[in-house]
Amino acid sequence: MARIKPQALLQQSKKKKGPNRISVTTIILCNLIVVLIVFFVFTTYRHWSQRSRLQTESRSSVSKDEDAFVDSKKSDVPGYAVLNTAKGDITVELYKESSPEVVDEFIDLCQKGHFKGMPFNRVIKHFVIQAGDNKKVGAAEDWTLRGKHYNHLDTSSMKHEAFMLGTSKGKRNDRGFELFITTAPIPDLSEKLIVFGRVIKGEEVVQEIEEVDTDENYQPKANIGIIKVSLKQKI
Incomplete structure (x- = not known):
């Protein structure tokens, strides 16, 4: 076997490819x-x-x-109503949370002018003043009897406050929306009325209306009523 020369080996190594970079x-x-x-x-x-x-x-x-x-x-929703009467203004705070439906109905009627010119057709001293269009005696007969009864009682010990604003319970279609303002504490107020407000200013006006002359049916002899009602957001 022939030996490869060192020079040939060197040339062969140069010909071999190195690793790729x-x-x-x-x-x-x-x-x-x-x-x-x-x-x-x-x-x-x-x-x-x-x-x-x-x-x-x-x-x-x-x-x-x-x-x-x-x-x-x-x-x-207005929080107050001002009842302008011939005797002066009565400012009422409305119970928007406790009686929302009645307050909404009251506000709607105010905006339609329902109470404009409405008379106080019942005035029962030490009991209630009532505004409405119903002039029939029978419509307020029960209230009249109660008024006579409470005139002889010591109202200072009764639980319901005076100067509360309410309207009759039940259907109001026949009688319309009547307004009642109590002038003395009434123990069974909730049985007859839906209370939806209270007088916060003008109590003296309520008392002045309470003092007007009335006939045997508690109807005022002189015409007195609500001139208009104004709704207020704040007082």
Whole structure:
């Protein structure tokens, strides 16, 4: 077997291919791709994160707007009424929370001018003054009997307060919406009336109306009534 010369071995080794080296361009390109992928993932996450936050804020804002609308609607309901009479003004605070339906009906009738010119057709001293369009004696017969009864009682010990505003219970279609203002405590007030307010100013006017001359049926001899009713948000 022939021996290979050292010079030939050197030439053969030069001809053998060495291991492949990764170029700088390839490294830069790979790094750029990685950066783009990371940037895309970060941008996508940020987009959906902001969208979720905006949706949450939007729902919260809508909920607050709805609550504000409800509160605004409640606050729009007048809280007071001023009954202008020939004897002076009677200011009444309306019980919007405890008697909302009756208060709504009362306000609606006020806006339609229902009480304009309405007379006080029953005045029972130490008991009640009543305003309404029903002039039949029988309509107030029970109230008249009660008035005679309570005139002889010590009303200072009775539990219901004076100067409460109410209207008759039951259907009011036949009699219309009558107004009752008590002038003394009445123990069974809730049996007859729906109380929906109280006089906070003008008690002396109520007492002055209470002192007018009446006939045997407690009807005032001189015409006296409500000139108009004004609704107020605040007093």
